[in-house]
Amino acid sequence: MRISKVLILDGYTDEPAGLGVPPYIDVYPRYIAGAVWSVDKSIRVDYVTVDEARKDIHKFIARANEYDLLVVIAGVVVPGKYLGGEPIRLEELKTWFRLIEKPFKVLVGPAARFGISSGEGGRVAALPKEVSESFDAIVKGDPELYVYRLLSEGESAASPYEVRRDYSLVDKFAVLGAKIVEQHPNHGYNLIAEIETFRGCPRNVVGGCSFCIEPAYGRPVQRSPEAIVREVEALYRYGVRAFRLGRQPDILIYGSPEIGDREWPRPNPEALRRLLHGIRSVAPELETLHIDNVNPGTIVHHKREAREALKVIIEYHTPGDVAAMGIESADPRVIEANNLGVYPDEALEAIRVVNELGAKRGWNGLPELLPGINFVLGLKGETKETYRLNLEFIERVYREGLLVRRINVRQVLILPGTRMWGYGDRWVREHRRLVQSFKRRVMQYSRLFLQRVVPRGTILRRLYIEYYEPSLGVTFARQTGSYPLVAELPCKIGDRGVVDVVVYAYGARSVRGLPLPLEPNKTPLKLIREAFGSKVAEEIARWRPFTSDQQLRMLGLDQYFSVERGYACTP
Structure with missing residues (x-):
């Protein structure tokens, strides 16, 4: 051919x-x-x-x-x-x-x-x-x-069934193929490259979770830090400035010599350090370096090493990062029936640890590293009680004053090659009403957590304009990242651009914000009051119309407002 x-x-x-x-x-x-x-x-x-x-x-x-x-x-x-x-x-x-x-x-x-x-x-x-x-x-x-x-x-x-057993060819392909990113429509703007560190789940030694396909890959195989760094170097050379180490079930155990031998491999913080230091060395002006999946079981089984690994991540990453945790269910019977491996008290402890280490706010306005919680509905053994226990778990997290970046809920997708394929979809079919009710409650909690993560008046830095929706009168914008927070701006901004945003209201999965700096004469006082409080709104009202930025500097308002370059954001 x-x-x-x-x-x-x-x-x-x-x-x-x-x-x-x-x-x-x-x-x-x-x-x-x-x-x-x-x-x-x-x-x-x-x-x-x-x-x-x-x-x-x-x-x-x-x-x-x-x-x-x-x-x-x-x-x-x-x-x-x-x-x-x-x-x-x-x-x-x-x-x-x-x-x-x-x-x-x-x-x-x-x-x-x-x-x-x-x-x-x-x-x-x-x-x-x-x-x-x-x-x-x-x-x-x-x-x-x-x-x-x-x-x-x-x-x-060429066999359509061939599966790689090592990374010898892929490491070569990854570097050679990096150039293709130049043809992506987001290249030169907010393009994020997904990076693979290893494939396969270490819990395959005990069968893994009932619904997950990762154990089907067999014994996990890891890429060397040198190979990953070479790929990032090539991507960086071709203009990529945002990276996510997302292709693995648990980033904390990257480089562990126990992967493939133990259900809960001991983290190797020094291997993570070599990897992340290498990435920073070849991509010195990267904008985003985030992770994705973290198994909460690793944190509770290896407290000291997991904490050190998390500290290494926070040292080298960029703020706004999310450790997505596959908690899946808070019902002990479902956890047992599906071999999930992590019970509610353990999951809660893992969330506490990530909060303790990652809650400090970074330069872009978001905490350094927060947990994300994943639930999977429709698993074997699920009952009405499961949904009560799941909500009870979320309530416990909220009552403790902990931060959670996102709660993700999905119904199980039953794939061939998993044990759920043999169990069937009866729990999905029987619990559709419970699912909808649960999702509504989760949306309520998501909003409460958002208010805690980004309080009113928080300034988020470097959001990329996605698009303007005329029917809503809203411009959507977000940072680059693992699970970037969407900001809805009540005005039209150009097709592409990077803006800072001040938060003034909340949805379940997004915030309402105003682009900075604002034009002080045209922005409605109601919006100014919601974003900055009554004192600032009264000061703006008293001195309107402003004729120069010098007036704003004298009042100490030039951080948020500008006559010369401000956005006239009106609903």
Whole structure:
């Protein structure tokens, strides 16, 4: 097969250990591009997101027919609400690729490996015939290996089921493929690169959680710190300034020699230090360095080493970081039935430890490192009592005065190869009303926690404008980060830009804010009062109209207001 032109269509992915919805770029397109260029650097590789394709689908289809190989990345395992892009829809998978005839077409990612999610939990559905018959290959293994074999050895040698056993090839692909980020629409703006440190769950020695696919990878395999640093160096060279160490089930145990031998490996803080120091050395002016998953069980089983590992993370990362904890359930019976491994008192202790070490506020207005809490609903053995116990756990966390950055609730997606596949979806089907009620209560708590994390008057630094929604009269903006806090600004700001924001009100998952500096003569006094208090509002009212910034400096208000460069933010 002679291949000189390759097109990668990124339909976006969202998995327990990996995110690829903008502003994120996941490892899939980078590894695939690297696999191509490792065979022949002269091959042209183009990258397009599904949102770009949607703008003119007829033009995209015509363009795709000019290539020799089309690789489509798709699959959302943990569905969420996305501000930066919309993952490829089932209907698009069914229709678009029947119209593309010239290239060899390959489907990769969770959609190829597992099937299609409804977004509401339950069993994942097999790929519809209309989808599978539109592709020449459905890759259930690692896509970069398939593409590499396809180009280097031919179609007959490329197995769609091949899974890597080490990182020898991937470490090479990751560096070579870093250049593809230059074609991402968020490049040069708020692009975040997802970085893989290891794959597989150490709890596979006891079977792992009933719903999780990570144990299916077998014994965990880690990347060397040198290889990760080389990848970050390449990405930084091509303009990436935000990174998340998100592709692993527990960042605290990176570098532990006990991974693969013990259920709860002992953290290795010095290995983390080597990794993070290396990243900082090759990316000295990075804007964001965040983590993702932390197993609360690691913190309670290895208190001293886990605390040291968390301190190392806080030393090298950037503020606003989130340690997402898969608590999953606070019902001991569900924990036992699904081998979750962490009980409520242990989870609470882990949340306390992260608060103790990470609650200090950083330069960007957010605490250094806060816990996130994940719940999975619909697990084996779940009853009405489970929902009461889950709410009771959240209430305990709140009553203690602890900070939680986010509470994430999802219904279990039952994947082939997990024990839940054998248990079935009866708990998902039976408890749909309980799920909705629970989610409503969680939204109430989420708002309360937000008020605690960013009190009124908090100034958040360097938020990127996402877009303006005319029907709401709101501009959406957020920082780069693991779980960036969305700010709703009641005025129109340019298409792209970076602003500081003062918080004045709250939703369940977002805050209302005003861009800084404000134009003192036009901004409604009501908004000024809500953001800065009555004293500042009265001072502004008394001296209006301001004719220069010198007047504001004399009153000590120039930090928040400017006649010359202020935003006239009106609802």
